[in-house]
Amino acid sequence: MQDQEWALEHPQGPVAGVAPGGSVVVARGLTKAFDGRLAVRGIDLDVPQGGCFGFLGPNGAGKTTTLRMILGQSPPSSGTLSVFGLPVERSIREIRARTGVVPQADNADPDFTVAENLRMYARYFRLPRAVVAPRVRELLEFMELADRADDPIKSLSGGMKRRLTIARALINDPELIILDEPTTGLDPQVRRMIWNRLRQLGHAGKTLLLTTHYMDEAERLCDDLVVMDGGRIIAQGAPRALVEAHVEPYVVEIQGDAATLQRLLGSLPGVRLERVGETGYCYTASLAPVLERLGQVPGISHRHRPTTLEDVFLRITGHELREA
Amino acid sequence: MGASTPIAILPRPRGGAFIVWLRNLLVWRKLMVAGLFLAFGEPFVYLLGLGYGLGRFIGEVGGLPYLAFLASGLLASSAMNAASFEGMYSVFTRMTHQQTYDAILATPLSVDDIVAGEMLWCATKSVIVTLPILVVAALLGAVAGPAAVLAVPVFFLIGLCFAGPAMLMAALAPSYDFFNYYVTLLITPMFIFSGVFYPVTTLPGFAQALVQLLPLSHAVGLVRPLVAGSAPADAGLHLVVLLGYAAAGYLASTWFIRRRLVR
Structure with missing residues (x-):
């Protein structure tokens, strides 16, 4: 854990457990049933290292359930799932230690200020103090929140809360960043700002995995994507290639x-x-x-x-x- | 990987529990100064109003001046209330509206860490709430001597004992209204019948037996002699009951909070 400079200046190196050009997330026959209803129906996934991988589909397609399984927050009903080459059901602590998560709903801790939220989150990852102080500063700069560092959460706009959630997801310098509908409900300026930052992270070699039901978001950000509907993957490929192949x-x-x-x-x-x-x-x-x-x-x-x-x-x- | 979720395996908390505990302590510290007046003011009102007021008519109860009798009972019941309300309302808020646990479950911490940390925090809260009461009681002459500090670990144990069932309620609750049942049907009757205001021996025989099954009478049975400067009778039985409730509540709340958060 030496050299904890912010990763934007130090592009992501090789990812442990993943061969160069290998897949960060691998799923085979991944299935999730809730009370007999199949939310995810036997999907196969290979999320390549680096760049942005998208799950595109309407609400209820199974995107969020798939993300929850990848994070160990929802045990699969059947199938296999590994992240960084580690089985999710046995190595979830290590997987989460190397992953950043932006959930669908902002859930910053309302009892803390902006900077306190980041410092508290760093504690959950047991990051050393010497690392945390500079990183909190850099992340607040990166997400344009430096002037709000000491403000309470309830004083933030929706866009600021979202930016804080993204900054928080980066506190452990993750190799994999999972974003569940990162720009839903945001105004166009904030969306654009967030897209820029996500692109920067992708260029720095991070692996981004995002769900969206916005076409433009998928086309702008994703190098590769799967289209989901009714718990199934119904198409897969680069956005332009999918368009050329199908319409x-x-x-x-x-x-x-x-x-x-x-x-x-x-x-x-x-x-x-x-x-x-x-x-x-x-x-x-x-x-x-x-x-x-x-x-x-x-x-x-x-x-x-x-x-x-x-x-x-x-x-x-x-x-x-x-x-x- | 089977289709069934491993809900019913034993809890396996790790050091992450202390980080959850620390989170709550840091939040509490922010609000501490505002709460200080209430923390000392309320026991003053109770002990002066009821202890002195009623004490004039009642005189001695169970060999103690009424003020001392009441103070020790209120210490035990306040420890119960603090842990119960923290375990129900605060845990429910963090589990649902604030989604604090969802945020934590994106880090290396587990549900077991969260439940263990919350339980430790509930017990800590019991100590935080009872200490000012103990100070006020001492100022009013209702505490026999410095040996009363031995009651402090008992406050913590009472907190553990009531935290488990309270968190189980939080795990089962569809909304805040649900907690009214638990408070009205269990907490309030315990408060009235478990020897806080008058000795349990005043109750008819069957009621005494019933009260013995509930933990608050055992909490009072430990706290009262310690505050009055004597050794508790049946200390072993009281400890076993409190520890038993703590352990059972911890297991059940872990299982049901797992079921609620990991699905």
Whole structure:
């Protein structure tokens, strides 16, 4: 535990128990049942070392349950699970000592100030005093909380609380950082700031594992991700590769009745029509012919954009991610 | 890895328990000064009002001036209340609303560390609450002599004894209202019937037997003679009952808090 300088200046070295290029988290047939209901249905995972790995899916897809199993907070019903090459059911103390956690709900200790929260958390990890003081300072700087160090938790905004939770997760200089919906409910500036910091951590060689139901978050942050729905992994890969593999490059979203759209666009080659509620989705490799035909009908409202993971999700599951 | 959670294996706390205890001590220290007035003020009101007031009519009870009789009873029942309320309301708050335990369970500490640490803290709280009462009682002449400090470890034991059942209630509680049942059905009757205000021997025979099954009468049985400057009779029995409740409560609360936090 010598050389406890903050890891941003000292990129993450080799991770004990993991061969170079190996997987930090490995799961096989991982299953979790609650009262007979299957929350996670036999998933396999290989989370590579370094960079950001995402779990994307709607609420109830099994993302948080999977994270809880990885943290030893929820014993799997069946299957195997190891972190840093260590079995979770036997080595959870060592795994947690090397992991940082940002839970879905901020749970900073309301009886302590910002800095006291970090110092108390350091005690749970039994970090030596000489290490803690400089690290608390650096983390408060890193998360832009230095001027709030001595403030009580209840005086913080939602964004500040979130930043404190992230700073707290870094107090033990973790090799693996687990974030459960890190930016849910935050305003755009704070989201951007947090994304920047997470990217910095990824570049420093940390392994980030995050859940999200935000497409843009997954596309911006994740080098690799799994798409979950109903307790299963339904797709896996790099965000761009998933989009290229599963959907056409463009989509036109159209407000209009199904019959009209079918008549108007159904005959165009290479065009695929989908429908969710009132909205029609026209997937295509070439926009021009679609827009030209839509232009012939006055008063039809439409907008076009490049396809995203949202479209991948819709394609694979038949329902929208945000409404599932 | 089986489908069943290993809930019913024996608790295996480690040194992390002391860090949980330290967390609570640090929080308490922040609020200490504000609580100091109450800590000394309340026993003054009770002991002066009831001890002197009623004492004029009652005179001696069980061979003691009523003020001394009452003071020793209130010491034991205050130790009970402190641990019970800490074990129910505070533990429940940290387990649910504040999610303090969720945060701790992302560190190398375990549920067993948390339960053991909380139990130690509940007992510490019993000592913290009773010490000012002991000082006030001494100032009012209700304490026989310096040997009364022997009662301090007993306050700690009383805390352990009531912490376990209280934490079990916290583990089972769906909301704060749940604690009203425990307080109304067990804590308050014990407070009234266990020899705090009058000797248990005044009760009818069957009621005496019933009271003997509950821990507070044994707590009073130890504290009263120690404060009055004599050796407790049946000390072994009293200790066994208090330790028995402490051990059973510790096991049960560990099992049920595991079930609540690890699922």
